Amino acid sequence: MPRTNEPRRRALLDAAIDVLAAQGARGLTFRAVDTAAAVPAGTASNYFADRDALLTQAGARVHLRLAPTPERMDELSAPAPTREAVRTAMHDLFGRVSRDRAGYIALLELRLEGIRRPDVRQALTAAISDGITQSIAFHVEGGYPGGRRSAVALYLAMSGLIVEHLTLPEAWQDPGFAEIIDEVVEVTVPDPAQ
Structure with a gap:
Protein backbone atom coordinates (compact mmCIF):
# COMPACT_ATOMS: atom_id res chain seq x y z
CA MET A 1 0.00 0.00 0.00
CA HIS A 63 4.15 21.95 -13.71
CA LEU A 64 3.76 23.09 -10.11
CA ARG A 65 7.50 23.75 -9.84
CA LEU A 66 7.56 25.86 -12.99
CA ALA A 67 4.39 27.86 -12.31
CA PRO A 68 4.51 31.32 -10.77
CA THR A 69 3.32 31.59 -7.20
CA PRO A 70 -0.15 33.08 -6.72
CA GLU A 71 1.52 36.15 -5.21
CA ARG A 72 3.72 36.58 -8.28
CA MET A 73 0.68 36.18 -10.56
CA ASP A 74 -1.03 38.97 -8.61
CA GLU A 75 2.04 41.19 -9.10
CA LEU A 76 2.21 40.42 -12.82
CA SER A 77 -1.49 41.09 -13.38
CA ALA A 78 -1.63 44.30 -11.30
CA PRO A 79 -0.36 46.74 -13.98
CA ALA A 80 -2.55 47.83 -16.87
CA PRO A 81 -2.75 45.26 -19.71
CA THR A 82 -0.12 46.79 -21.99
CA ARG A 83 2.62 45.51 -24.24
CA GLU A 84 5.08 46.44 -21.48
CA ALA A 85 3.19 44.28 -18.96
CA VAL A 86 3.39 41.37 -21.40
CA ARG A 87 7.13 41.97 -21.84
CA THR A 88 7.59 41.86 -18.06
CA ALA A 89 5.62 38.60 -17.85
CA MET A 90 7.70 36.97 -20.61
CA HIS A 91 10.94 37.94 -18.90
CA ASP A 92 9.51 36.54 -15.65
CA LEU A 93 8.66 33.25 -17.37
CA PHE A 94 12.15 33.02 -18.85
CA GLY A 95 13.66 33.76 -15.44
CA ARG A 96 11.62 31.04 -13.72
CA VAL A 97 12.64 28.46 -16.30
CA SER A 98 16.28 29.56 -16.11
CA ARG A 99 16.24 29.18 -12.33
CA ASP A 100 14.65 25.71 -12.53
CA ARG A 101 16.50 24.43 -15.55
CA ALA A 102 16.13 20.82 -14.38
CA GLY A 103 12.36 21.22 -14.18
CA TYR A 104 11.95 22.26 -17.80
CA ILE A 105 14.48 19.74 -19.11
CA ALA A 106 12.56 17.03 -17.22
CA LEU A 107 9.37 18.28 -18.86
CA LEU A 108 11.02 17.89 -22.27
CA GLU A 109 12.09 14.35 -21.31
CA LEU A 110 8.53 13.59 -20.20
CA ARG A 111 7.18 14.88 -23.52
CA LEU A 112 9.50 12.50 -25.35
CA GLU A 113 8.56 9.64 -23.05
CA GLY A 114 4.90 10.44 -23.70
CA ILE A 115 5.42 9.45 -27.33
CA ARG A 116 5.99 5.87 -26.15
CA ARG A 117 3.82 5.69 -23.03
CA PRO A 118 0.09 6.42 -23.42
CA ASP A 119 -0.50 7.07 -19.69
CA VAL A 120 2.29 9.64 -19.56
CA ARG A 121 1.03 11.21 -22.79
CA GLN A 122 -2.52 11.44 -21.48
CA ALA A 123 -1.44 13.09 -18.21
CA LEU A 124 0.88 15.55 -19.98
CA THR A 125 -1.72 16.38 -22.61
CA ALA A 126 -4.24 17.20 -19.91
CA ALA A 127 -1.80 19.36 -17.92
CA ILE A 128 -0.33 21.19 -20.90
CA SER A 129 -3.71 21.70 -22.58
CA ASP A 130 -5.04 23.16 -19.34
CA GLY A 131 -2.00 25.44 -19.09
CA ILE A 132 -2.42 26.67 -22.66
CA THR A 133 -6.13 27.31 -22.11
CA GLN A 134 -5.45 29.25 -18.90
CA SER A 135 -2.65 31.27 -20.49
CA ILE A 136 -4.77 32.28 -23.48
CA ALA A 137 -7.78 33.08 -21.27
CA PHE A 138 -5.59 35.21 -18.98
CA HIS A 139 -4.35 37.23 -21.97
CA VAL A 140 -7.74 37.59 -23.67
CA GLU A 141 -9.90 38.16 -20.57
CA GLY A 142 -7.28 40.49 -19.10
CA GLY A 143 -7.60 42.74 -22.15
CA TYR A 144 -3.95 42.42 -23.20
CA PRO A 145 -3.18 43.67 -26.72
CA GLY A 146 -3.54 41.27 -29.62
CA GLY A 147 -6.08 38.98 -27.99
CA ARG A 148 -6.01 35.24 -28.67
CA ARG A 149 -3.77 35.55 -31.71
CA SER A 150 -0.98 37.22 -29.72
CA ALA A 151 -1.39 34.81 -26.80
CA VAL A 152 -0.96 31.77 -29.06
CA ALA A 153 2.02 33.32 -30.86
CA LEU A 154 3.66 34.22 -27.54
CA TYR A 155 3.16 30.72 -26.16
CA LEU A 156 4.71 29.08 -29.20
CA ALA A 157 7.55 31.59 -29.55
CA MET A 158 8.50 31.42 -25.87
CA SER A 159 8.32 27.60 -25.89
CA GLY A 160 10.78 27.50 -28.77
CA LEU A 161 13.01 30.15 -27.22
CA ILE A 162 13.14 28.23 -23.94
CA VAL A 163 14.11 25.00 -25.71
CA GLU A 164 16.90 26.86 -27.52
CA HIS A 165 18.08 28.42 -24.25
CA LEU A 166 18.17 25.11 -22.39
CA THR A 167 19.61 22.94 -25.12
CA LEU A 168 21.87 25.01 -27.40
CA PRO A 169 22.36 28.46 -25.88
CA GLU A 170 25.75 28.82 -27.56
CA ALA A 171 23.99 29.00 -30.93
CA TRP A 172 22.37 32.29 -29.85
CA GLN A 173 25.21 34.64 -29.01
CA ASP A 174 23.93 37.78 -30.68
CA PRO A 175 21.45 39.03 -29.79
CA GLY A 176 21.13 37.65 -26.27
CA PHE A 177 17.96 36.00 -25.01
CA ALA A 178 16.77 39.15 -23.20
CA GLU A 179 16.85 41.05 -26.48
CA ILE A 180 15.14 38.18 -28.29
CA ILE A 181 12.32 38.19 -25.72
CA ASP A 182 11.87 41.91 -26.30
CA GLU A 183 11.74 41.31 -30.06
CA VAL A 184 9.24 38.45 -29.69
CA VAL A 185 6.93 40.71 -27.69
CA GLU A 186 7.43 43.57 -30.17
CA VAL A 187 6.46 41.35 -33.10
CA THR A 188 3.59 39.40 -31.50
CA VAL A 189 1.89 42.00 -29.31
CA PRO A 190 0.51 45.08 -31.08
CA ASP A 191 0.99 48.53 -29.58
CA PRO A 192 -2.52 49.99 -29.25
CA ALA A 193 -1.03 53.51 -29.29
CA GLN A 194 0.08 53.08 -32.90
Whole structure:
Protein backbone atom coordinates (compact mmCIF):
# COMPACT_ATOMS: atom_id res chain seq x y z
CA MET A 1 0.00 0.00 0.00
CA PRO A 2 1.47 3.40 -0.98
CA ARG A 3 2.54 5.77 1.78
CA THR A 4 0.84 9.13 2.25
CA ASN A 5 3.64 11.25 3.73
CA GLU A 6 3.16 14.21 1.35
CA PRO A 7 6.42 16.07 2.08
CA ARG A 8 8.37 12.89 1.35
CA ARG A 9 6.30 12.19 -1.79
CA ARG A 10 7.08 15.72 -3.06
CA ALA A 11 10.77 15.22 -2.26
CA LEU A 12 10.76 11.96 -4.20
CA LEU A 13 9.03 13.61 -7.15
CA ASP A 14 11.51 16.50 -7.09
CA ALA A 15 14.31 13.92 -7.06
CA ALA A 16 12.66 12.14 -10.01
CA ILE A 17 12.56 15.45 -11.90
CA ASP A 18 16.24 16.01 -11.20
CA VAL A 19 17.07 12.46 -12.35
CA LEU A 20 15.06 12.95 -15.55
CA ALA A 21 16.94 16.17 -16.26
CA ALA A 22 20.36 14.68 -15.53
CA GLN A 23 20.01 11.15 -16.91
CA GLY A 24 16.96 11.15 -19.16
CA ALA A 25 13.99 8.84 -18.95
CA ARG A 26 16.15 5.73 -19.26
CA GLY A 27 18.00 6.71 -16.11
CA LEU A 28 14.81 7.12 -14.09
CA THR A 29 14.75 4.13 -11.77
CA PHE A 30 13.49 3.78 -8.22
CA ARG A 31 17.09 3.29 -7.09
CA ALA A 32 18.19 6.51 -8.85
CA VAL A 33 15.33 8.43 -7.23
CA ASP A 34 16.15 7.02 -3.79
CA THR A 35 19.78 8.05 -4.24
CA ALA A 36 18.90 11.55 -5.49
CA ALA A 37 16.44 12.05 -2.62
CA ALA A 38 18.98 10.70 -0.09
CA VAL A 39 16.47 8.21 1.31
CA PRO A 40 16.86 4.51 2.10
CA ALA A 41 16.76 2.08 -0.82
CA GLY A 42 13.22 0.97 -1.57
CA THR A 43 11.57 4.19 -0.44
CA ALA A 44 10.38 5.30 -3.89
CA SER A 45 8.86 1.90 -4.60
CA ASN A 46 6.77 2.30 -1.43
CA TYR A 47 5.26 5.53 -2.80
CA PHE A 48 4.75 4.70 -6.47
CA ALA A 49 3.17 1.53 -7.83
CA ASP A 50 5.43 1.40 -10.86
CA ARG A 51 7.67 3.49 -13.09
CA ASP A 52 4.70 4.78 -15.13
CA ALA A 53 3.09 6.13 -11.96
CA LEU A 54 6.36 7.82 -11.06
CA LEU A 55 6.64 9.38 -14.54
CA THR A 56 3.02 10.55 -14.54
CA GLN A 57 3.21 12.08 -11.09
CA ALA A 58 6.56 13.71 -11.88
CA GLY A 59 4.82 15.31 -14.86
CA ALA A 60 2.16 16.80 -12.60
CA ARG A 61 4.77 17.97 -10.08
CA VAL A 62 7.01 19.66 -12.66
CA HIS A 63 4.15 21.95 -13.71
CA LEU A 64 3.76 23.09 -10.11
CA ARG A 65 7.50 23.75 -9.84
CA LEU A 66 7.56 25.86 -12.99
CA ALA A 67 4.39 27.86 -12.31
CA PRO A 68 4.51 31.32 -10.77
CA THR A 69 3.32 31.59 -7.20
CA PRO A 70 -0.15 33.08 -6.72
CA GLU A 71 1.52 36.15 -5.21
CA ARG A 72 3.72 36.58 -8.28
CA MET A 73 0.68 36.18 -10.56
CA ASP A 74 -1.03 38.97 -8.61
CA GLU A 75 2.04 41.19 -9.10
CA LEU A 76 2.21 40.42 -12.82
CA SER A 77 -1.49 41.09 -13.38
CA ALA A 78 -1.63 44.30 -11.30
CA PRO A 79 -0.36 46.74 -13.98
CA ALA A 80 -2.55 47.83 -16.87
CA PRO A 81 -2.75 45.26 -19.71
CA THR A 82 -0.12 46.79 -21.99
CA ARG A 83 2.62 45.51 -24.24
CA GLU A 84 5.08 46.44 -21.48
CA ALA A 85 3.19 44.28 -18.96
CA VAL A 86 3.39 41.37 -21.40
CA ARG A 87 7.13 41.97 -21.84
CA THR A 88 7.59 41.86 -18.06
CA ALA A 89 5.62 38.60 -17.85
CA MET A 90 7.70 36.97 -20.61
CA HIS A 91 10.94 37.94 -18.90
CA ASP A 92 9.51 36.54 -15.65
CA LEU A 93 8.66 33.25 -17.37
CA PHE A 94 12.15 33.02 -18.85
CA GLY A 95 13.66 33.76 -15.44
CA ARG A 96 11.62 31.04 -13.72
CA VAL A 97 12.64 28.46 -16.30
CA SER A 98 16.28 29.56 -16.11
CA ARG A 99 16.24 29.18 -12.33
CA ASP A 100 14.65 25.71 -12.53
CA ARG A 101 16.50 24.43 -15.55
CA ALA A 102 16.13 20.82 -14.38
CA GLY A 103 12.36 21.22 -14.18
CA TYR A 104 11.95 22.26 -17.80
CA ILE A 105 14.48 19.74 -19.11
CA ALA A 106 12.56 17.03 -17.22
CA LEU A 107 9.37 18.28 -18.86
CA LEU A 108 11.02 17.89 -22.27
CA GLU A 109 12.09 14.35 -21.31
CA LEU A 110 8.53 13.59 -20.20
CA ARG A 111 7.18 14.88 -23.52
CA LEU A 112 9.50 12.50 -25.35
CA GLU A 113 8.56 9.64 -23.05
CA GLY A 114 4.90 10.44 -23.70
CA ILE A 115 5.42 9.45 -27.33
CA ARG A 116 5.99 5.87 -26.15
CA ARG A 117 3.82 5.69 -23.03
CA PRO A 118 0.09 6.42 -23.42
CA ASP A 119 -0.50 7.07 -19.69
CA VAL A 120 2.29 9.64 -19.56
CA ARG A 121 1.03 11.21 -22.79
CA GLN A 122 -2.52 11.44 -21.48
CA ALA A 123 -1.44 13.09 -18.21
CA LEU A 124 0.88 15.55 -19.98
CA THR A 125 -1.72 16.38 -22.61
CA ALA A 126 -4.24 17.20 -19.91
CA ALA A 127 -1.80 19.36 -17.92
CA ILE A 128 -0.33 21.19 -20.90
CA SER A 129 -3.71 21.70 -22.58
CA ASP A 130 -5.04 23.16 -19.34
CA GLY A 131 -2.00 25.44 -19.09
CA ILE A 132 -2.42 26.67 -22.66
CA THR A 133 -6.13 27.31 -22.11
CA GLN A 134 -5.45 29.25 -18.90
CA SER A 135 -2.65 31.27 -20.49
CA ILE A 136 -4.77 32.28 -23.48
CA ALA A 137 -7.78 33.08 -21.27
CA PHE A 138 -5.59 35.21 -18.98
CA HIS A 139 -4.35 37.23 -21.97
CA VAL A 140 -7.74 37.59 -23.67
CA GLU A 141 -9.90 38.16 -20.57
CA GLY A 142 -7.28 40.49 -19.10
CA GLY A 143 -7.60 42.74 -22.15
CA TYR A 144 -3.95 42.42 -23.20
CA PRO A 145 -3.18 43.67 -26.72
CA GLY A 146 -3.54 41.27 -29.62
CA GLY A 147 -6.08 38.98 -27.99
CA ARG A 148 -6.01 35.24 -28.67
CA ARG A 149 -3.77 35.55 -31.71
CA SER A 150 -0.98 37.22 -29.72
CA ALA A 151 -1.39 34.81 -26.80
CA VAL A 152 -0.96 31.77 -29.06
CA ALA A 153 2.02 33.32 -30.86
CA LEU A 154 3.66 34.22 -27.54
CA TYR A 155 3.16 30.72 -26.16
CA LEU A 156 4.71 29.08 -29.20
CA ALA A 157 7.55 31.59 -29.55
CA MET A 158 8.50 31.42 -25.87
CA SER A 159 8.32 27.60 -25.89
CA GLY A 160 10.78 27.50 -28.77
CA LEU A 161 13.01 30.15 -27.22
CA ILE A 162 13.14 28.23 -23.94
CA VAL A 163 14.11 25.00 -25.71
CA GLU A 164 16.90 26.86 -27.52
CA HIS A 165 18.08 28.42 -24.25
CA LEU A 166 18.17 25.11 -22.39
CA THR A 167 19.61 22.94 -25.12
CA LEU A 168 21.87 25.01 -27.40
CA PRO A 169 22.36 28.46 -25.88
CA GLU A 170 25.75 28.82 -27.56
CA ALA A 171 23.99 29.00 -30.93
CA TRP A 172 22.37 32.29 -29.85
CA GLN A 173 25.21 34.64 -29.01
CA ASP A 174 23.93 37.78 -30.68
CA PRO A 175 21.45 39.03 -29.79
CA GLY A 176 21.13 37.65 -26.27
CA PHE A 177 17.96 36.00 -25.01
CA ALA A 178 16.77 39.15 -23.20
CA GLU A 179 16.85 41.05 -26.48
CA ILE A 180 15.14 38.18 -28.29
CA ILE A 181 12.32 38.19 -25.72
CA ASP A 182 11.87 41.91 -26.30
CA GLU A 183 11.74 41.31 -30.06
CA VAL A 184 9.24 38.45 -29.69
CA VAL A 185 6.93 40.71 -27.69
CA GLU A 186 7.43 43.57 -30.17
CA VAL A 187 6.46 41.35 -33.10
CA THR A 188 3.59 39.40 -31.50
CA VAL A 189 1.89 42.00 -29.31
CA PRO A 190 0.51 45.08 -31.08
CA ASP A 191 0.99 48.53 -29.58
CA PRO A 192 -2.52 49.99 -29.25
CA ALA A 193 -1.03 53.51 -29.29
CA GLN A 194 0.08 53.08 -32.90
